[in-house]
Amino acid sequence: MEKQGHSEMETIPSDSPSYIKLLKTHRELLVTHIRNTQCLVDNLLKNDYFSAEDSEIVCACPTQPNKVRKILDLVQSKGEEVSEFFLYVLQQLTDAYVDLRPWLSQISFSPSQLIQSKIVLNTDPVSRYTQQLRHHLGRDSKFTLCYGQKEEVLLEEMYMDTVMELVDFNNERLGSLDSLACLLDHATGVLDAQGETVFVCGDAGVGKSMVLQRLQNLWATSQLDTGVKFFFHFRCRMFSCFKESDTLCLQDLLFKHYCYPEQDPDEVFSFLLRFPHVALFTFDGLDELHSDLDLSRVPDSSCPWEPAHPLVLLANLLSGKLLKGASKVLTARTGVEVPRQLLRKKVLLRGFSPSHLRSYARRMFPERAMQDLLMTQLEANPNLCSLCAVPLFCWIIFQCFRHFHTAFEGSAQLPDCTVTLTDIFLLVTEVHLNRTQPSSLLQRNTRSQVETFRAGRDTLRALGQVAHWGMEKGLFVFSQEEAQTSQLREEDLQLGFLRALPEPGPGGHQQSFEFFHLTLQAFFTAFFLVVDDKVGTRQLLHFFQEWAPPGEPVATSCYPPLFPFQCLGGGGLAGGDPFKNKDHFQFTNLFLCGLLSKAKQKLLRHLVPVAALRRKRKALWAHLFSRLRSYLKSLPRVQTEVFNQVQAMPTFIWMLRCIYETQSQKVGQLAAKGICANYLKLTYCNACSADCSALSFVLHHIRSQLALDLDNNNLNDYGVQQLQPCFSRLTVIRLSVNQITDSGVKVLYEELTKYRIVTYLGLYNNQITDVGARYVSKILDECKGLMYLKLGKNKITSEGGKCLALAVKNSKSIFDIGMWGNQIGDEGAKAFAEALRNHPSLTNLSLAFNGISTEGGKSLARALQQNTCLRIFWLTKNELNDEVAESMAEMLKVNQTLKHLWLIQNQITARGLARLADALQNNTGIMEICLHGNPIKPEEAKVFEDENRLICF
Incomplete structure (x- = not known):
């Protein structure tokens, strides 16, 4: 067969373009590979090449091959033009005749102008289904629902990109994501080329669902050029609507419960199975599944026709056992982990930066006067700005502002005191309850x-x-029956807290409902626990069991498992399940603390008997103190000569948030007392700017000096502002990888120079420019005890470098400077050379990856001849050549105190290596010169293998 097929694909001579002969020669190839005859008949009829009688003759044939043979007979009998048009249809409808692409390419078919002027109808089921999906997704993604069933806003007017970071498996930052199209780009941020899933994670409210909606909209409007023909979007919470006994085959899951093809579903599904790489699946909210999903324990279901429970199909789609090669975008809240072997790339959503907030204000309020009024009020309240870093909370605050502006005739006023998240949710509840009241101009x-x-x-x-x-059942979707059982009325549904799902739930055709957002469900859960007389102490504190320190017994689940097997991650809630996220429980705890705070009693005593309220408050505070003490005792600690360091976890951030919601100084004091450490490490806790309010609320009660490590979080400039109450205590401040700009550095300058106790300032990998570098220089000038300064991977050029170098030159205390990954260039290097000359304290210096070339390198080498203090000098990844190596060699003949010199990834050749080797004959102080990544051949380096201080490979 292979030989026959090969001979059939031989090209006809270019001087004999007989299309009739071509069809005759390759007749069996065409009969074998043409599956769609209707498309051919439709086009031949449309262009008057076939009559109605011809069409009836073809349709009367009993089998598909016979239909193809009959079409070929009729086409050939009608002449060259019809035969050429027949080939033209095969060429243009690539999806319908995908198997003939190689043959059409091999015969070099090129239609005449006459044939190209003919209309080709695309009635192919696959192409029709692609258009159907575009229409379906375009309709569903054009608008985004807001609070209130009648409020629909154009996605185009509402959506704005947030801070999106590519990260590695360990959540180390790899760089920013410039656009949503880069999510599917095979060249950007790929962790494993064999992985099929792009994993998008982020905190509740940060915009994960909006990202997918925008992605759908881009594809539906043909703005996403990725070669995707099928786009299937599923919300994971909808899988909770299936019963345990429900089974489906993959075709029914995709078609009956998503979008059913208008024609030939079997042919469409067959195409999908043959070419899964043209399909894109998006799964929103993995953490919102009713049960845990452990891929290692879910039954395999690699047969697309075999019925299985929908969760089994979901698990096998994600693992690639079904439709291997299809692309997937999966979202979940921060803390949920997905097996590495599944991941192609990982993206962390960070929410709004200050510049995003200003842009969003312009988007939401086109009137300049409204913009100015809003931003004036926000900038006067950094606490509100911090909450606005979360897009959902920002939108709620903006909506409340709009309501006040309308209701009070242009005199909108946001709260101007300390605002908690509970305050915001109480405010939006009040706003929407008031919408039911009649209003008039009078x-x-x-x-x-x-x-x-x-x-x-x-x-x-x-x-x-x-x-x-x-919340108790772990469900986020409710049936009409469940809503009626709770005595919800039709007018209650119209308030906008609950919204009807745009399509029936998979469990049936009855209307389903969900809360606008899980944070809103958590708020109403807490509200119910407070105001319902029947809720006892045990039920009130039920969700606090998520705070149990390691080793403490905890209930394994709030609800029974849906299956005898466990889906996507084994273990109970406290069992270290990597797939389980508890934010919905933690938000409930947070709102409980806020609602039972002293400040809310004036409101709640009109809704709850005072005695019941007092009893619940007392129980909550006692439990909060007990859990806080237990948790703080369980934290890992490291004792050094200088510091008693405690390593806090993300749970500690949640505790701080709850403590802040109480607005109780007594609770804050007790929390501060329980920390019992002078070094608090909060790296990789996913803390945002609003969390700095909670952190300051506790830490300002600590009277002793303190070291605070907040590296690798998402604080931004608003977070720095919220830390102001702490700066009088902080000697060590680590804020690396936190989206901090020059504005945040200005706040640091203003605060740190008041107290002048800082010894360590870490600002690596932020967005600091020369403006910020000048503020840092002033800190170095005025804080005489500053010993460590980390400014690598910012946006500092030669101007900023010169300012910093001058401050270093005048400092008598600075010990360690990190400037890796800036662009100070030769001018900055010369300034640092002046600083190095006879410097009394600088011991470690990194100027790696700074665009330093010959002149800058030689200046540094000459300066080191007059330096006896520097021990470690990193010049990795610059543009240093043999001239610089020769200057360094001359320096080493004089400088006997430098221990480590890194010249990795420069332009030094064997000539420079030889000069350095000669210099080592007269230097006993240097311990290593690292030259990895320079253009030095192994045989050239072998000459100096006896000098083990030269490390070339």
Whole structure:
């Protein structure tokens, strides 16, 4: 067969373009590979090459091969033009005749102008289904739902990119993601070329679902040029609607529960199975599955026709056992981990930076006066700005501002005191409860907050009941029956807290509901626990068991497992399950602390009997103190000569958030007392700017000096502002990899120079320019005890480098300077050379990857001839050549105190190596000269193998 097929694909002579002969010669190839005859008949009819009678003759044939043979007979009998058009249809409809692409290419078919002027109808089921999917996704992604069922906003007007970072398996930053198209780019941020899943993670409210909606919209409007023909979007929470006994085959999951092909579903599915790489699946909210999903324990289901439970199909789609080669984008909240072998790339969503916030304000409020009024109020309240770093909370705050502006005739006023997240959610609840009140131009609604909540008590309690029921069951989707059981009325649904799903749930055709966001469900759960008289102490504190330190017994689950096997991650809630995220429980705890705080009693005593309220407050505080003490005792500690260091975990951040919600100084003091350490390490805790408010609320009670390590979080400039109450205590401040700009550095300058106790300042891998470098120089000038300064991987050029070098030159205390990955160039290097000359304290210096070439390198070498203090000098990844190596060799004849010299990845050849080797004959102090990555051949380096201080490979 292979030989026959090869002979059939031989090209006809170019001087004999007989299309009839071509069809005759390759007749069996065409009969074998043409599966879609209807498309050919439609086009031949459309262009009057076939009559209605011809079409009937073809349709009367009993089998597909017979239909192809009949079409070929009729086409050939009608002459060259019809035969040429037949080939033209095969060429143009690539999806319908995909198997003939190699043959058409090999015969070099080139249609005449006459044939190219003919209309080709694409009635192919695959192409039609692609268009159907585009229409389906375009319709569903064009608008985004807001609070209120009647409010729909164009996605184009609402969406804005946030800070998106490519990270590695250990969440180390690899760089920024410039656009959503880069998510599917095979050249950007790939961790494993064999992986098929792009994993997008981030905190609740940071915009993961919006990213997928925008991605769908781009594909639907043909703005995403990725070669994707099929786009299937699933929300993982919808899989909770299936019963344990439900089974589906893959074709039914994709078509019956997503978008059913208008024609020939079997042919479309067959194409998908043959070419899975043209399909893109998006799965939103892996952490919102009803059960844990352990890929290693889910039954394999590699047969696409074999019925299985939908969760089994989901697991096997993700693992690649089904439709291997299809691309997937998966979202989940921070803390959820996916097996490395599945991941192609990993993206961390960081939310809004200060510049994003300003852009978003312009997007939401086109009127300049409204923009100015809003930003003036926000900038006067850094606490509110910090909350606005989370896009969801930002949108809620903006919506409240818009409401006030409308309701109070242009005199909108956001809260100007300390604002907690509970305050914001109480505010938005009040706003939407008031929407039900009649209003007119002559009479404004003037109800107080107490009156509004008292009037809406039954509605809020009903919403709270369904929210609590779902939270206990681990469900985020509710049936109509469940809503009715909670005594929700139709008018309650219209408030906008619950929204109807755009399509029926997979469990049936009954209407389903969900809360606008899981944080809203958590808020109403907490509200129910507070206001319902029947809720006892044990039920009130149920979700706090998530805080149990290692070794403490904890209930394995809030709800029974859905299956005898466990899906996507084994173990109970406290069993270290990498797939389980507890944010919905933690938000409930946070809102409980806020609602039972002293400041909220004036409101709640009108909704709850005072005795019941007092009892719940007392129980919560006692439990909070007990858990806090237990947790702090469980934290790992490291004792050094200088510091008693405690390594905190993300759970500690949640505890701080809850403590801050109480706004109780007593609770803050007790928390501070329990830390019992002078070095607090909070790296990789996913802390955001709002968390700095909570951190300051506790740490300002510590009277002794303190070291604070917040590297690798997401604090940005607003976070730095929120740390202001702590700076009078901080001697060590580590803020590397935190999106900090010059504005944040200005705050550091203003605060640190007040107290002048800082000894370590870490600002590596931020967004600091020469402006910020000048502020850092002033800190170095005025803080006489500053010993360590880390400024690598910022945006500092020669101007900033010269400012810093001058400050270093004048400092008598600086010990270690890290400037790796800036662009100070030769001018900056010359300035640092002046600083090095006779410097009394600088021991470690990194100027690696700074664009330093010959002149800068020689200046540094000459300066080191007059330096007896520097021990470690890194000049890796610059543009240093043999001239610099010769200057370094001359320096080594004089300088006997330098221990480590790194010249890795420069332009030094064997000539420079020889000069350095000669210099070592007269130098007993240097311990190593590293020359990896220079253009030195192994045989050239072998000459100096006896000098083990020269490291070339």
